[in-house]
Amino acid sequence: MARPDGRASARKSFVFLVAGTMILFLCSVSSAVVPDRINYQGKLATASGGCLNDTVQMTFSIYSDDQGTVQDWTETQNSVIVKEGIFNVLLGSDTPIPASVFDGSTKYLGVKVESDPEMTPLKPMVSVAYAYRAGTTDGGGVNCEDCDDRFVNVQGPDSVVATADPAFLGKAIGNGFLTGIKGYANSASSSAIGVGGEGYGSDIASTYGVKGYAQNTSGAALGGYFETDSSGTGYHFGVQAQAFGSSSGRTYGCSAGARNTSTGPAYGGNFHADSSGTGIHYGVNAEAFGSSSSATYGYRGVAINSSSGSVYGCNILARNTSTGYVTAGSFVADPQGTGTHTAVEGFGYGSSSRSYGFNGFALNSLSDAYAVWGYAVNDSSGNAYGGHFYVEPSGSGTNYGVYASAFAGGDYAGYFAGNVRITDSLVVLGAKSAGVKVDNGEYRLLYSQESPEVWFEDFGEGQLVNGRTHIDLDPLFLETVTLNSQHPMKVFIQLTSGEPMNVVVHKGITGFDIVAEDISNNATFDYRVVAKRKGYENIRLAKMGGPSPEEVAAEQERHLAEQKVERARMEQERMEMEREAELR
Numbered sequence: 079m080a081r082p083d084g085r086a087s088a089r090k091s092f093v094f095l096v097a098g099t100m101i102l103f104l105c106s107v108s109s110a111v112v113p114d115r116i117n118y119q120g121k122l123a124t125a126s127g128g129c130l131n132d133t134v135q136m137t138f139s140i141y142s143d144d145q146g147t148v149q150d151w152t153e154t155q156n157s158v159i160v161k162e163g164i165f166n167v168l169l170g171s172d173t174p175i176p177a178s179v180f181d182g183s184t185k186y187l188g189v190k191v192e193s194d195p196e197m198t199p200l201k202p203m204v205s206v207a208y209a210y211r212a213g214t215t216d217g218g219g220v221n222c223e224d225c226d227d228r229f230v231n232v233q234g235p236d237s238v239v240a241t242a243d244p245a246f247l248g249k250a251i252g253n254g255f256l257t258g259i260k261g262y263a264n265s266a267s268s269s270a271i272g273v274g275g276e277g278y279g280s281d282i283a284s285t286y287g288v289k290g291y292a293q294n295t296s297g298a299a300l301g302g303y304f305e306t307d308s309s310g311t312g313y314h315f316g317v318q319a320q321a322f323g324s325s326s327g328r329t330y331g332c333s334a335g336a337r338n339t340s341t342g343p344a345y346g347g348n349f350h351a352d353s354s355g356t357g358i359h360y361g362v363n364a365e366a367f368g369s370s371s372s373a374t375y376g377y378r379g380v381a382i383n384s385s386s387g388s389v390y391g392c393n394i395l396a397r398n399t400s401t402g403y404v405t406a407g408s409f410v411a412d413p414q415g416t417g418t419h420t421a422v423e424g425f426g427y428g429s430s431s432r433s434y435g436f437n438g439f440a441l442n443s444l445s446d447a448y449a450v451w452g453y454a455v456n457d458s459s460g461n462a463y464g465g466h467f468y469v470e471p472s473g474s475g476t477n478y479g480v481y482a483s484a485f486a487g488g489d490y491a492g493y494f495a496g497n498v499r500i501t502d503s504l505v506v507l508g509a510k511s512a513g514v515k516v517d518n519g520e521y522r523l524l525y526s527q528e529s530p531e532v533w534f535e536d537f538g539e540g541q542l543v544n545g546r547t548h549i550d551l552d553p554l555f556l557e558t559v560t561l562n563s564q565h566p567m568k569v570f571i572q573l574t575s576g577e578p579m580n581v582v583v584h585k586g587i588t589g590f591d592i593v594a595e596d597i598s599n600n601a602t603f604d605y606r607v608v609a610k611r612k613g614y615e616n617i618r619l620a621k622m623g624g625p626s627p628e629e630v631a632a633e634q635e636r637h638l639a640e641q642k643v644e645r646a647r648m649e650q651e652r653m654e655m656e657r658e659a660e661l662r
Contacts (some may be wrong), residue, residue: 108370114174119165121165131162135154136158136167139187140179140186141185146186151179153171184203186202187202188200238445253427297660319332349362476624505624510526532610534558535609537605537606542576542602544603546594549592549605551567560611569590569605573605575601578601
């Protein structure tokens with residue numbers, strides 16, 4: 079038989095393992111890492127029963143079953159010295175034994191010499207006597223009589239102290255669900271903290287009470303995972319974060335950041351409320367309390383995208399497939415304090431594509447759906463705004479303080495139950511009408527007349543006395559119009575009683591005179607006066623500004639298409655979040 083080193087083998091027949099023992103080999107007493115080598119000693123004999131004296135190649139393997147079908151680890155050592163049949167090796171010298179091999183189940187050792195078949199039966203790998211203590215520590219319950227001897231920090235604080243980083247490191251490597259550090263606390267009377275972290279710093283560097291890091295090449299990676307049991311009637315907090323500051327620097331109760339350098343979504347914060355139970359469900363419940371003149375925000379959202387993607391300071395989707403109300407955003411400003419109260423304040427800043435101060439979407443298949451629902455109450459002297467919208471007049475695009483669309487003939491782009499005031503021009507592409515209730519209870523529409531110029535008109539009545547009269551116009555009416563030689567008034571006379579009139583009208587700038595040919599004529603009449611509105615004297619058939627109806631329709635189609643894609647994306651993300659929640 080040829081040997082790996084080229085020398086002829088002294089062995090002429092099969093070799094047999096007479097006996098073997100193994101113990102954990104302690105590489106270094108001061109090492110903080112669990113040893114990954116095992117001391118194994120055995121005795122080899124020839125087929126005739128003699129003791130072997132030789133240097134041989136041996137292969138060692140660890141299996142999960144006694145048949146050797148599932149191999150967890152293997153190693154070949156080329157030069158094992160055998161003297162008087164005795165050999166001694168360190169398993170794992172060439173190929174370290176992973177900690178995941180020993181998962182609590184019985185493992186079996188296989189031994190193979192040179193090219194001989196692996197020896198059978200495989201040898202079960204069992205514990206030495208006091209190794210049972212490790213089993214008690216790993217899997218034992220908390221209710222132990224000798225916890226003081228088996229757990230760190232049972233007597234009090236500062237049981238683990240270090241002058242360099244880290245003071246304590248928990249590490250788990252392998253397959254399956256692994257826990258680097260697991261904390262447990264059980265108190266029958268007061269608060270119990272499973273893991274408590276405190277960090278103290280004295281310079282500008284960050285200080286962390288607890289910092290978690292997770293890495294996963296395919297599945298979910300959770301930097302920190304917190305869960306509360308459902309038992310008990312008190313408040314349940316998956317995470318409760320509090321921060322206390324006493325300087326001009328920022329203080330965050332919770333600060334979360336997300337980064338994704340690929341195409342996947344990045345969530346600075348991802349919050350999910352399960353559908354079980356009948357109580358109120360809040361995806362996010364944010365409260366802020368202030369006692370100074372500075373602003374206080376219950377919720378503040380800022381989004382910045384330096385590329386061509388959409389930017390939403392706040393993007394809210396609400397859906398209810400039952401009969402309840404659906405409100406994409408429901409915001410309430412508490413009436414306390416004397417400052418301005420704003421239930422929702424939205425700002426949208428863009429340098430290329432659209433900018434939305436607030437974009438809401440609501441979908442309900444059975445009951446009402448509100449994309450935005452605003453309600454404001456002010457019981458003092460200040461104003462109250464159910465909704466207040468403002469757009470900065472910058473850039474070359476069209477600016478909309480409010481943009482509302484309805485795409486069916488009988489729907490309303492806007493519905494106002496109350497007075498409506500417009501401080502600038504009103505442009506209507508359809509008809510302007512007044513809804514008037516008639517005797518049968520129906521409301522019928524009366525339409526406004528249209529003119530190519532901007533006129534104001536007034537009406538009155540008068541009477542000739544000895545064939546003449548003077549009419550002074552209402553002084554308030556005169557303040558709203560322009561009357562001069564370039565823009566004279568228009569006067570229309572209608573006889574109401576008396577002899578037919580053949581009159582001449584002399585127009586002034588504050589009124590007009592009527593002179594009849596018959597100086598004895600004392601007829602009565604009605605008059606209509608029309609004059610140019612002050613400030614609009616030279617306007618005639620002005621070109622409509624802003625986008626045309628065709629451009630608006632095209633813009634609406636684009637917007638609808640984008641919203642459809644966005645809703646589909648949000649729905650996909652919702653489904654993914656639900657799947658992630660199920661996996662958790």
